[in-house]
Amino acid sequence: xxxxxxxxxxxxxxxxxxxxxxxxxxxxxxxxxxxxxxxxxxxxxxxxxxxxxxxxxxxxxxxxxxxxxxxxxxxxxxxxxxxxxxxxxxxxxxxxxxxxxxxxxxxxxxxxxxxxxxxxxxxxxxxxxxxxxxxxxxxxxxxxxxxxxxxxxxxxxxxxxxxxxxxxxxxxxxxxxxxxxxxxxxxxxxxxxxxxxxxxxxxxxxxxxxxxxxxxxxxxxxxxxxxxxxxxxxxxxxxxxxxxxxxxxxxxxxxxxxxxxxxxxxxxxxxxxxxxxxxxxxxxxxxxxxxxxxxxxxxxxxxxxxxxxxxxxxxxxxxxxxxxxxxxxxxxxxxxxxxxxxxxxxxxxxxxxxxxxxxxxxxxxxxxxxxxxxxxxxxxxxxxxxxxxxxxxxxx
Amino acid sequence: xxxxxxxxxxxxxxxxxxxxxxxxxxxxxxxxxxxxxxxxxxxxxxxxxxxxxxxxxxxxxxxxxxxxxxxxxxxxxxxxxxxxxxxxxxxxxxxxxxxxxxxxxxxxxxxxxxxxxxxxxxxxxxxxxxxxxxxxxxxxxxxxxxxxxxxxxxxxxxxxxxxxxxxxxxxxxxxxxxxxxxxxxxxxxxxxxxxxxxxxxxxxxxxxxxxxxxxxxxxxxxxxxxxxxxxxxxxxxxxxxxxxxxxxxxxxxxxxxxxxxxxxxxxxxxxxxxxxxxxxxxxxxxxxxxxxxxxxxxxxxxxxxxxxxxxxxxxxxxxxxxxxxxxxxxxxxxxxxxxxxxxxxxxxxxxxxxxxxxxxxxxxxxxxxxxxxxxxxxxxxxxxxxxxxxxxxxxxxxxxxxxxxxxxxxxxxxxxxxxxxxxxxxxxxxxxxxxxxxxxxxxxxxxxxxxxxxxxxxxxxxxxxxxxxxxxx
Ligand SMILES: [Zn+2]
Numbered sequence: 001x002x003x004x005x006x007x008x009x010x011x012x013x014x015x016x017x018x019x020x021x022x023x024x025x026x027x028x029x030x031x032x033x034x035x036x037x038x039x040x041x042x043x044x045x046x047x048x049x050x051x052x053x054x055x056x057x058x059x060x061x062x063x064x065x066x067x068x069x070x071x072x073x074x075x076x077x078x079x080x081x082x083x084x085x086x087x088x089x090x091x092x093x094x095x096x097x098x099x100x101x102x103x104x105x106x107x108x109x110x111x112x113x114x115x116x117x118x119x120x121x122x123x124x125x126x127x128x129x130x131x132x133x134x135x136x137x138x139x140x141x142x143x144x145x146x147x148x149x150x151x152x153x154x155x156x157x158x159x160x161x162x163x164x165x166x167x168x169x170x171x172x173x174x175x176x177x178x179x180x181x182x183x184x185x186x187x188x189x190x191x192x193x194x195x196x197x198x199x200x201x202x203x204x205x206x207x208x209x210x211x212x213x214x215x216x217x218x219x220x221x222x223x224x225x226x227x228x229x230x231x232x233x234x235x236x237x238x239x240x241x242x243x244x245x246x247x248x249x250x251x252x253x254x255x256x257x258x259x260x261x262x263x264x265x266x267x268x269x270x271x272x273x274x275x276x277x278x279x280x281x282x283x284x285x286x287x288x289x290x291x292x293x294x295x296x297x298x299x300x301x302x303x304x305x306x307x308x309x310x311x312x313x314x315x316x317x318x319x320x321x322x323x324x325x326x327x328x329x330x331x332x333x334x335x336x337x338x339x340x341x342x343x344x345x346x347x348x349x350x351x352x353x354x355x356x357x358x359x360x361x362x363x364x365x366x367x368x369x370x371x372x373x374x375x376x377x378x379x380x381x382x383x384x385x386x387x388x389x390x391x392x393x394x395x396x
Numbered sequence: 397x398x399x400x401x402x403x404x405x406x407x408x409x410x411x412x413x414x415x416x417x418x419x420x421x422x423x424x425x426x427x428x429x430x431x432x433x434x435x436x437x438x439x440x441x442x443x444x445x446x447x448x449x450x451x452x453x454x455x456x457x458x459x460x461x462x463x464x465x466x467x468x469x470x471x472x473x474x475x476x477x478x479x480x481x482x483x484x485x486x487x488x489x490x491x492x493x494x495x496x497x498x499x500x501x502x503x504x505x506x507x508x509x510x511x512x513x514x515x516x517x518x519x520x521x522x523x524x525x526x527x528x529x530x531x532x533x534x535x536x537x538x539x540x541x542x543x544x545x546x547x548x549x550x551x552x553x554x555x556x557x558x559x560x561x562x563x564x565x566x567x568x569x570x571x572x573x574x575x576x577x578x579x580x581x582x583x584x585x586x587x588x589x590x591x592x593x594x595x596x597x598x599x600x601x602x603x604x605x606x607x608x609x610x611x612x613x614x615x616x617x618x619x620x621x622x623x624x625x626x627x628x629x630x631x632x633x634x635x636x637x638x639x640x641x642x643x644x645x646x647x648x649x650x651x652x653x654x655x656x657x658x659x660x661x662x663x664x665x666x667x668x669x670x671x672x673x674x675x676x677x678x679x680x681x682x683x684x685x686x687x688x689x690x691x692x693x694x695x696x697x698x699x700x701x702x703x704x705x706x707x708x709x710x711x712x713x714x715x716x717x718x719x720x721x722x723x724x725x726x727x728x729x730x731x732x733x734x735x736x737x738x739x740x741x742x743x744x745x746x747x748x749x750x751x752x753x754x755x756x757x758x759x760x761x762x763x764x765x766x767x768x769x770x771x772x773x774x775x776x777x778x779x780x781x782x783x784x785x786x787x788x789x790x791x792x793x794x795x796x797x798x799x800x801x802x803x804x805x806x807x808x809x810x811x812x813x814x815x816x817x818x819x820x821x822x823x824x825x826x827x828x829x830x831x832x833x834x835x836x837x838x839x840x841x842x843x844x845x846x847x848x849x850x851x852x853x854x855x856x857x858x859x860x861x862x863x864x865x866x867x868x869x
Pocket of ligand 1: 416419420421434435436438542
């Protein structure tokens with residue numbers, strides 16, 4: 001597989017997903033519709049890293065607009081039938097080619113990629129990292145996060161990129177974020193959600209059990225609970241995510257930049273043909289689904305209801321976090337995926353995102369580590385990183 | 397049959413702000429070239445996020461207060477989706493569910509007496525760009541994208557074209573005088589909803605909408621044409637009226653139905669997740685209220701009471717910025733009548749010579765009041781004060797510094813003036829002799845020498861009297 005869509009600096013130590021802009025370098029979000037697009041500015045996170053002396057190695061391949069499982073449907077990649085699916089950025093981190101990588105977590109692709117490469121990815125609390133310079137799809141839940149091999153490396157990068165940015169209206173007011181990986185985990189409480197655990201295959205279940213055992217060895221209390229909210233939360237997020245994506249990618253129309261069809265006689269044909277040629281099957285499915293969710297006839301029953309579900313889920317989860325410091329779940333149902341037909345992608349991603357949707361829906365942080373996932377209430381990234389580090393230590 | 401016209405209005409007004417509504421592009425009110433005032437945000441490039449311009453909220457709320465609206469303390473933005481090449485994101489950011497102002501009212505006085513027109517709501521939104529067509533291709537100019545607008549929506553309360561035009565005229569003078577909008581050509585655009593019913597009927601007739609007109613004259617003609625068309629259709633069954641959107645053709649003076657496609661669009665509105673709800677708290681609202689310009693007629697009376705002339709009042713009311721400057725100078729303790737003369741005669745004259753307009757005056761109220769007070773207390777003469785004004789207006793000089801640097805403000809007590817006069821007499825023996833010999837004009841030479849020495853400070857009348865006393869005594 002091709003890791004880079006564009007190489008910037010062979011010796012760079014940070015890879016950046018193609019959903020994130022780097023000034024003057026091709027930034028296409030894995031899509032033909034943005035073919036040849038060179039942005040006039042870098043993402044705020046990239047800028048902050050460069051200011052601190054980190055250097056960007058290149059733009060890593062992502063699936064078109066990061067809508068797929070782990071990056072298999074990029075216009076710039078060459079995945080063949082029967083290939084095992086891996087994320088580009090997560091693999092570069094795993095192989096030690098870069099210290100860390102930035103990715104945009106919108107529908108779980110980054111967290112799944114980390115799990116399949118056995119590295120970590122932190123999706124931080126919504127609003128802590130600027131989305132300025134992110135090729136935006138689902139504005140209300142996407143968040144820029146970090147891939148790395150250790151909790152400490154994630155903490156190091158997060159402390160550089162987090163913080164208020166006036167260029168992003170959803171950026172939270174300036175708070176100094178500290179990412180501590182050495183919180184005392186002794187006595188912390190973690191729960192395993194039965195409904196999600198049961199959806200995973202045996203190998204994945206074994207990873208969860210092993211992780212739980214490692215936590216217990218550090219005097220973390222681990223118990224199983226039953227809570228039936230993840231399916232409905234996922235449906236709500238898929239409604240919001242597809243609707244927002246449909247709206248955000250509507251600007252890619254062949255008029256201003258990116259791909260323009262050679263075959264048109266009027267403006268309607270320019271729109272239709274450019275977009276038909278520029279988007280892949282999965283993006284088209286998302287556009288159609290999202291457009292339907294916003295239509296007059298569906299809005300009240302779908303989009304508006306999803307917004308209400310978002311508030312309910314947030315309340316339920318906050319109640320749960322009164323009792324537990326973190327929730328332990330699978331990141332995806334399997335430990336290995338092979339390439340498949342794009343026509344099945346929409347359903348496949350929908351099914352897998354039951355594990356990842358809640359953090360996107362309500363903005364809480366989630367850490368994909370050791371091929372399992374930890375979630376906590378907002379701003380408790382340090383707890384997640386400390387739990388992960390406690391398990392790392394045990395492995396040494 | 398006697399008919400009654402029922403008209404509702406949607407008026408778009410461009411707000412007078414330094415920068416656009418969601419980005420920091422400025423200069424959009426007078427661009428030099430196409431795509432002169434654009435940035436990645438207002439061109440719809442990926443990665444850019446809208447950032448709310450607070451000034452737009454303040455101006456929209458001020459407009460609402462002037463139209464007696466309630467201000468919604470919680471106001472949100474929605475996205476309106478449609479494809480058109482002049483709309484770079486393929487959506488317009490506007491307000492659907494929580495507009496900033498609701499339930500206003502404005503009085504309109506016509507030959508039929510004074511009537512209340514209810515304002516349903518005022519919402520904020522961004523403008524779209526412009527297409528320029530040549531024979532072979534089309535070009536997009538994004539200078540106007542994201543220019544801030546308010547849309548003022550009335551209830552169907554108008555009963556004549558005259559009322560509509562009077563209302564629009566009132567809005568225009570209100571907004572221009574208060575600085576909310578320049579209301580220049582095309583900066584005020586109207587959609588007119590019109591229906592006709594038999595006098596006394598409860599039910600509304602079939603409603604049509606005439607879109608996007610900017611001249612008052614065209615609006616009046618369009619309403620009259622459309623009303624007649626409706627009346628003919630009802631009375632003589634000339635055609636069947638349908639609810640539709642029409643456009644007015646200026647040349648033929650007729651309205652034409654627009655393609656149905658444009659009227660039946662589903663805009664798929666939804667709340668914009670990139671813009672957090674705006675909360676207007678008590679403190680902010682009080683601030684907006686405090687800065688709200690007084691209604692025109694009240695303001696005029698206030699000026700009249702201060703002894704300002706009608707002509708000056710007219711100038712002040714048509715230039716909000718200048719009226720504000722005057723108010724500030726007066727608040728700093730200057731006499732209103734004098735201050736008005738300084739601004740509208742002296743400054744205006746200097747501006748005219750420099751090829752500038754009154755609204756280009758950018759002297760700070762503090763500087764102007766400093767100057768006026770010096771003159772009032774005879775510490776500085778008018779000529780020197782004018783020199784300072786010229787330097788400030790033509791070269792942007794700092795008035796306080798200019799006065800100081802030129803030594804206009806030498807400590808001038810009586811004994812100092814006394815000494816200067818002595819010295820002038822001593823060093824101009826010929827002129828003294830001439831004066832004593834009856835040549836009145838010779839006094840000017842000695843007086844000039846005094847003034848030169850005083851470098852503009854001191855009251856010339858006083859010095860002249862003292863000099864004459866000395867020579868005569
Ligand atoms: Zn701009």
